[in-house]
Every structure is written in structure tokens, then in C-alpha cells.
Amino acid sequence: NGAGKTTLIKAVMGLVRPVAGFVSIFGKPYLDQRRLVGYVPQRNSVDWDFPTSVLDVVMMGRYGVLGWLGRPGRAERKAAMEALTKVGMADLAGRQISQLSGGQQQRVFLARALVQDARVYLMDEPFQGVDATTERAIVTLLKEMRSEGKTVLVVHHDLQTVPEYFDWVTLLNVRCVASGPVEEAFVDRNLRLTYGGRVSYLTHHAAEETFGHPEE
Numbered sequence: 001n002g003a004g005k006t007t008l009i010k011a012v013m014g015l016v017r018p019v020a021g022f023v024s025i026f027g028k029p030y031l032d033q034r035r036l037v038g039y040v041p042q043r044n045s046v047d048w049d050f051p052t053s054v055l056d057v058v059m060m061g062r063y064g065v066l067g068w069l070g071r072p073g074r075a076e077r078k079a080a081m082e083a084l085t086k087v088g089m090a091d092l093a094g095r096q097i098s099q100l101s102g103g104q105q106q107r108v109f110l111a112r113a114l115v116q117d118a119r120v121y122l123m124d125e126p127f128q129g130v131d132a133t134t135e136r137a138i139v140t141l142l143k144e145m146r147s148e149g150k151t152v153l154v155v156h157h158d159l160q161t162v163p164e165y166f167d168w169v170t171l172l173n174v175r176c177v178a179s180g181p182v183e184e185a186f187v188d189r190n191l192r193l194t195y196g197g198r199v200s201y202l203t204h205h206a207a208e209e210t211f212g213h214p215e216e
Contacts, residue, residue, distance in 0.1 A: 005155040008172065011023055012122060013039065014031060037118050039124075040110055040112075040126055041124055046105075052097055053096060057109070058084060058112045061080075061111075061112035062115055076115075083111035083114040084111050087108070087114075103131045106128075124155045125157070127161075168181055171194040
């Protein structure tokens with residue numbers, strides 16, 4: 001916590017001003033490319049008591065294409081239902097979003113991002129507070145998106161699953177400690193530098209423990 005993960009996503013989206021440098025997406029500022037970017041916020045940043053249906057939440061993802069004055073029609077409804085089907089939520093399309101479990105709500109927001117048909121997806125801790133079934137479904141979806149040529153940036157802090165879930169990693173501790181392919185950047189030395197000394201985590205083989213202190 002406090003390493004700057006969420007702040008990084010906000011900087012990409014132009015919600016916070018960088019202290020130095022600039023952010024570009026395909027060579028242009030976010031405001032010029034926002035139709036190409038899908039966003040899944042943290043669950044705790046959303047007002048789940050807002051009275052709206054699951055289907056309506058997903059169709060909100062089309063407003064970037066329609067414009068705020070545009071009215072969603074048959075095509076938008078079809079796209080929303082297809083996205084809900086992909087995340088296993090089509091049967092609950094008419095349910096109020098507040099009546100869903102945490103994992104179900106997260107799936108709905110993933111569906112909302114999918115209907116944007118973006119090229120880049122920013123996801124702020126999509127696995128937070130979800131059950132194992134939902135987590136597996138999200139991972140499957142992320143891999144499908146990657147195979148379609150999409151770029152997905154995920155804020156994540158569960159070291160145990162990094163090698164299995166991702167192919168590129170950036171380690172943050174206020175500053176960028178390391179960035180690169182998982183097999184190159186997700187190594188003991190970089191983890192010690194990121195976490196300030198001792199790191200313990202489980203792999204599917206056994207517990208692994210790294211000792212040491214960050215180098216000056």
C-alpha cells in the first residue's frame with residue numbers, strides 16, 4: 001500500500017498531474033485516445049447503492065462511442081449481453097447491481113470494460129475481494145484479451161500468482177524498481193529492493209523466502 005500503483009493508473013488517465021514527464025497513449029494524450037482505453041476501478045471506489053440494473057451498468061461502457069447525448073439502442077444492448085455472457089453474468093442482466101456479491105459486481109465491471117472494445121485496459125486490483133471461481137474467470141478473460149492483441153495493465157499485489165497470471169511486471173515502491181518480462185524482473189534481488197528486505201511468498205511448488213536488505 002502507498003507504493004503508487006493506483007496513482008500510476010490515475011496519471012495515465014489524466015486524473016492526477018505527473019510531477020515530471022508526461023503520459024502518452026499511442027503517441028497522444030489520454031484525452032485524445034480515451035475511446036481506446038477501458039477502465040476497471042477498485043470495488044471500494046464505487047457507490048454500489050446507485051439504483052441501476054446490471055445491463056444498464058454494462059451499457060454505460062458504450063457512452064464513449066455514443067457521446068453523453070446518444071441513446072443506447074439494439075446494437076448496444078446486444079454488445080452488453082454478449083459481454084455479460086462472456087463473464088458468466090447474462091442470467092443476472094436485470095438484477096440491481098447492489099444485489100450482487102462482490103465477485104459478481106467485479107464481473108459486471110469487467111463486462112462494462114469489454115463493451116468499450118478498447119485497445120488498452122487499465123484494471124485496478126480486479127482480484128480484490130473475489131472468490132476463487134471469479135478469479136479464475138478473470139484470468140481466463142485476461143488471457144483471451146491478450147491473444148486478441150489487447151494491452152492489459154493490472155494493479156496487483158499477490159506475489160504468489162504473478163508468474164502464473166502475467167508475462168510482464170513492473171515493481172513499484174514510490175519509484176519504479178524494475179520492469180520487464182516476469183522471468184527477468186520478478187527475481188529475488190528486485191523483490192528485496194521493492195519490499196525493503198525480507199519477502200516470503202508461496203508458489204505452486206513450495207514456500208519461497210528471500211532475505212536481505214536493499215542495496216544503497
